[in-house]
Amino acid sequence: MTKLIKLSSVILLLAISYGFFSCSSEDGATEPANLIIKIKFDPNQIRLNNLGQPSVIPDGNATQTPDMKNISAHYLELAPSATTLLGQGKVLYHAPETDLGGTMAIDFSQAKIVGQNEVFLTIPITPQMAGSFEWVRLSLSYQSGKIQVLSQGTTYGGTLDSFLGYNTYIGTHSIGNNVFPVNGNKLQGYWAFALDSHPYMTSGQAPAGATTVPNPLFQTSPVPQGSCVVTGKFENNLTLVGNETSDVVVTLSLSINNSFEWTEVNNDGKYEPSVGESVVDMGIRGMIPSFIR
Numbered sequence: 001m002t003k004l005i006k007l008s009s010v011i012l013l014l015a016i017s018y019g020f021f022s023c024s025s026e027d028g029a030t031e032p033a034n035l036i037i038k039i040k041f042d043p044n045q046i047r048l049n050n051l052g053q054p055s056v057i058p059d060g061n062a063t064q065t066p067d068m069k070n071i072s073a074h075y076l077e078l079a080p081s082a083t084t085l086l087g088q089g090k091v092l093y094h095a096p097e098t099d100l101g102g103t104m105a106i107d108f109s110q111a112k113i114v115g116q117n118e119v120f121l122t123i124p125i126t127p128q129m130a131g132s133f134e135w136v137r138l139s140l141s142y143q144s145g146k147i148q149v150l151s152q153g154t155t156y157g158g159t160l161d162s163f164l165g166y167n168t169y170i171g172t173h174s175i176g177n178n179v180f181p182v183n184g185n186k187l188q189g190y191w192a193f194a195l196d197s198h199p200y201m202t203s204g205q206a207p208a209g210a211t212t213v214p215n216p217l218f219q220t221s222p223v224p225q226g227s228c229v230v231t232g233k234f235e236n237n238l239t240l241v242g243n244e245t246s247d248v249v250v251t252l253s254l255s256i257n258n259s260f261e262w263t264e265v266n267n268d269g270k271y272e273p274s275v276g277e278s279v280v281d282m283g284i285r286g287m288i289p290s291f292i293r
Contacts, residue, residue: 092123165188
């Protein structure tokens with residue numbers, strides 16, 4: 001009798017374990033695999049211009065590579081070829097928008113913000129997603145990172161928030177204990193800055209059209225002026241059949257190589273806003289997508 005009880009217990013444990021670890025639902029259907037999107041920052045990745053070509057820092061400007069902490073995007077699309085127009089590929093994500101500011105804009109209050117190598121999206125792979133894709137388009141909307149500023153001979157660390165999207169409705173946003181009440185729309189290039197250990201905060205607007213948005217397909221598949229749709233090419237096409245049994249992880253590597261740029265007053269390569277040096281560009285400097293199965 002004792003052996004029979006022990007055998008019954010083993011069978012029960014196996015049944016419970018199967019319930020925990022099985023990937024099938026109660027009716028026997030297999031759960032769909034996921035397309036998992038991660039974002040990472042690379043300070044050494046090639047620095048590109050708007051045309052997707054290696055860039056040169058203009059005379060009179062200077063740059064630094066920020067220590068990027070967080071980023072958000074509001075649109076993601078897979079494109080089969082270089083001639084696929086924006087919006088004609090597989091649109092996988094479009095973040096919430098609002099007209100509270102008077103015109104349609106990205107709703108910053110609902111933005112999904114992630115850090116280095118964190119999962120930005122998890123999308124079940126369905127038959128409707130089947131295809132072979134050569135390119136990725138990612139429309140960035142917000143980023144936050146550490147930069148260095150010079151004031152009266154002393155270097156200070158601070159945090160720069162920059163809004164890269166075509167138009168963003170912001171209620172309030174904060175950097176540490178510093179609160180920036182906006183309560184309106186801000187076009188691409190709005191930025192805010194606060195020192196880490198001193199009571200100083202400021203904000204401003206970069207010139208229209210100055211934010212870099214690398215698009216190697218500018219001749220065959222342009223993107224609208226003022227958007228931040230960064231385009232990158234897979235080394236080998238990403239092919240989805242629509243009935244994958246294991247997850248596919250796509251990593252979008254963003255170049256932050258000298259991505260923060262300003263106009264110089266003192267030609268010393270130091271960002272010194274107190275003498276009138278102004279922010280020109282804080283755009284991402286290229287994207288290289290890759291995937292593993």
